[in-house]
Amino acid sequence: MKKLIDSLRQRLSDKANRDNAEQMSRYLKNHFIFFGIKTPERREISKLFFQETGILKEPYNEEFVLALWEQPEREFQLLGLDYIAKFQKKLAKHHIAHIEKLITTKSWWDTVDMLAQHPAGTIIAKHPELIEELVDKWAVSEDMWLRRTAIIHQLRYKENTNEDRLYKYIKLNADSKEFFIQKGIGWALREYSKTNPYSVKQFIESNSLAPLSVREGSKYIPKE
Template identity: 45%
Template sequence: MWYDGIFESLLALRDEERAPQMSAYMRNQFPFLGIPTGPRKAAYKKFLATAKKEKIVDFDFVDQCFKRDEREFQYAGVDYLLAIQACLGPEDLPKLKQYIQTKSWWDTVDGLDGVVGSIVQRYPECKPILLEWSEADDIWLRRVAIDHQLGFKEKTDTALLEEIIKNNLNQKEFFINKAIGWCLRDFSKTNPDWVRAFLSVHKNDLSNLSIREGSKYV
């Protein structure tokens, strides 16, 4: 397979001393090879450049990444999807949903929300799917729905953003409230008046965390 070299390169960088520290940072939910971000990305940079140039979409590679135990393999899978995101379309959302719900934690999910956001921005007809995700039982699908417009700036669909956040008000889940705060803070750099008004209207239903994060620049 074209990606065998990626796996071999990552395994060759294993650091037994660093691995336990990295695992502890993620609450010991996943084993790690112990590879820092820089060397990890350097190990497969040329492979991703080739995939992006040739517009390769190989979900078998990502499947294999998510089947591996060590977390760095999932990072490689997410980085690959980010690299070829322009090649993905609405038909790929079910596959991305699968990855969001596999070995879920913020470190992979927050990368995947950028991939999902890319699809929604190019195919607005997918917006109802994100609304559906915003009410899912799975907090990670809801987190992606909340944050998928990060970086959209003036292209942000404020009606969609408002409805998604309203579907997640009065929550006790940290990762949901943090996501709300992040998306409000991000959009406040583009439209502080909108964010200020939203915070004012929903102040009694937003968590202190969401308000603190969301009001940082307003």
């Protein structure tokens, strides 16, 4: 594993850009340090790394992803998301514990939102028993990022969205003062309004939501 991480570190270091790194760190409120590699170039590095190491031909490697999460530079976690995306359709029910660990480690919107709507959302859709087993607990967790994940994990479900579940989780968090919860509620409503604008309009009008959630959730609802 160390050999893989060292190889990747060298590849990323070779493309480091100090000016970009400072800007990218500021964008994430200085929570993380960066090499300063923008997304298109990072994905090219990912692609070559995956090809040359053959790691995508092997089973999904939780140890590799966790090792990426341990590295200080944010590009390692973002490259981890690139890796997870390659296996998304192959992830099994038991991988949800692994995804939960990633959500709650080095948490910020740039990793959590991708994990929530892609691997987590995909696994939960295939294994709906996880709703009672796990996701209901996320919706009331002390961890803000798990609550946000519960609220937004259906973002890509469209007409398959479980409306009752969506509204239940929003109601459980409607009085939250956390920006990322209010924003997540608005995002989830906005996305679902593309499928069922009347329902979202009725929900917003019938419930007490933060102004930010209302503003975000109403963006695509036709004005009467």
